[in-house]
Amino acid sequence: MDDPHTSDIGRTSDEQDETYCYVHKKTPTKLSCSRCGNPICGRCAISATVGQHCPDCVAEARKSAPKVRRQITSNAPVVMGLIAINVVMFLGEFLIDGFTDKLVQFPPYIADGEFYRLFTAMFLHSEGQIFHILFNMYILYSYGPFVEQWLGKVRFVGLYLLAGLAGSAASYTFSAVNASSLGASGAIFGVVGALGVLAYYMKGSAQGSAMLRGVLMFAGINLLFGFIVPGIDTNAHIGGLIGGGIIAFGLTKNPRQLRPAGVQVATYAGVAVFIFLMIVRRTNELRTLFPFLG
Numbered sequence: 001m002d003d004p005h006t007s008d009i010g011r012t013s014d015e016q017d018e019t020y021c022y023v024h025k026k027t028p029t030k031l032s033c034s035r036c037g038n039p040i041c042g043r044c045a046i047s048a049t050v051g052q053h054c055p056d057c058v059a060e061a062r063k064s065a066p067k068v069r070r071q072i073t074s075n076a077p078v079v080m081g082l083i084a085i086n087v088v089m090f091l092g093e094f095l096i097d098g099f100t101d102k103l104v105q106f107p108p109y110i111a112d113g114e115f116y117r118l119f120t121a122m123f124l125h126s127e128g129q130i131f132h133i134l135f136n137m138y139i140l141y142s143y144g145p146f147v148e149q150w151l152g153k154v155r156f157v158g159l160y161l162l163a164g165l166a167g168s169a170a171s172y173t174f175s176a177v178n179a180s181s182l183g184a185s186g187a188i189f190g191v192v193g194a195l196g197v198l199a200y201y202m203k204g205s206a207q208g209s210a211m212l213r214g215v216l217m218f219a220g221i222n223l224l225f226g227f228i229v230p231g232i233d234t235n236a237h238i239g240g241l242i243g244g245g246i247i248a249f250g251l252t253k254n255p256r257q258l259r260p261a262g263v264q265v266a267t268y269a270g271v272a273v274f275i276f277l278m279i280v281r282r283t284n285e286l287r288t289l290f291p292f293l294g
Contacts, residue, residue, distance in 0.1 A: 023055065033057055076145035078153050082160065083137050086184055089123040090133050100124060105181040107172055110279075111286035111293045118168040118279065122161075124182035136184045139218075140191065147194045147248075155251055155264070162271050163190020163244035169278040170239025177286065179233075186236040190244025192219060197248040201255045247271055 021027045021041035029041040034051025045052040093100045105121035125133035148156040167186015175181065196215040202208025219241060226234035250267025252258055259267075287293045 076148045078148050078156050078160075079140060079144035082144070082184075083140060086123055086125070086133060086137060090125050090127075093124065093127050100127065100182070103182075105168060105171065107175070107177050107179070107282075107286060108290070108293060110172060111283045111290070115279070118165060118172060119161075121168060121182045122164040122184055122187055125184070126182065132183060136188055139188050140184070143188075143195050144191050147191050147198070150198055150255070151194070151248070151251060158268055159190060159194055159244060159247045159251075160187050162247060162268060162275070163187050163193065163240045165275050166190065166243030166271065167233075167236035167238075167240030169275045169282075171233050171236040173278050173282045174235045175233065177289075181233045181236060183233065183236070185233065186240030186243075189219070189222075189237045189240035190247070193241040193244030193246075194248035197245055197252070198255060201252075243271060243275075 018028045019030065019032075019039045021029050021044060022038045023044050024041050027041040027043075029039050031041065031045050031052065032039050033054035035053050035057040038054045038056070040052070040054045044055055046055065046058050103117060103120035103124055105117045110117050125136065144156075147159070151159060164184070164187030167189065168181075171179075171181045171186070192215060196212065196219070199208050199212035199215050203212055223234060223237060226232040226237055247267055250259065250270075251264050258264065
């Protein structure tokens with residue numbers, strides 16, 4: 001009868017020390033999960049930012065992802081406040097006669113001195129197209145919290161409003177004289193532009209690369225859609241996108257470091273002055289064409 005304690009006789013020391021995948025138990029491997037340390041074979045290894053993860057760790061990470069989203073949005077009061085303002089303004093368009101007409105962006109009225117329309121139009125949406133406000137608020141809800149937490153509440157408010165005004169100024173300057181415009185798209189494209197700067201800073205990581213691809217795809221599809229479909233204010237989109245990107249770059253050095261306070265103030269001031277000059281130039285142009293304005 002064989003002695004059970006001598007069953008390993010005949011194996012080499014390498015065979016006795018062989019490590020096997022914890023899933024495919026007969027498959028030898030030299031890989032291990034960089035998160036929990038479990039041995040895994042090439043079929044189980046899932047590439048991560050650092051090393052590779054096992055299926056169990058990836059599944060656990062996916063389960064926690066919704067919690068991360070809830071945590072991010074719960075720490076973004078400015079984004080939630082802006083969404084609330086847009087919804088209230090949208091309800092006002094339905095409940096108050098003449099509400100939209102008094103606040104919408106319309107070049108002749110602006111050139112006649114009603115410059116507030118450049119600001120108020122940022123919080124209006126098309127009454128007959130519920131998709132307009134739903135899409136804009138969804139993008140703000142999806143992208144805004146990341147930018148708000150990155151820049152901080154006060155800087156985020158400044159970016160949102162200035163990028164929105166940059167979109168309004170671009171629309172006022174380059175759109176037809178008789179073209180009215182409304183919507184938060186300029187400001188929201190400013191948020192997307194800022195997120196693009198953050199993604200650019202992080203492009204060396206898997207998360208940053210994925211974020212950059214998402215931003216470029218979103219901006220590209222929407223701008224192309226704007227050129228093809230009539231009634232979309234592409235000028236406002238481009239103005240907001242550029243404005244938001246410039247502001248974010250002027251405020252930050254990298255994902256974790258802000259520029260000096262003086263540079264931040266100069267960034268806001270420089271963008272504001274440029275917007276002001278665009279508005280003045282267009283106003284003078286319209287008043288020259290139509291002397292009765294102003």
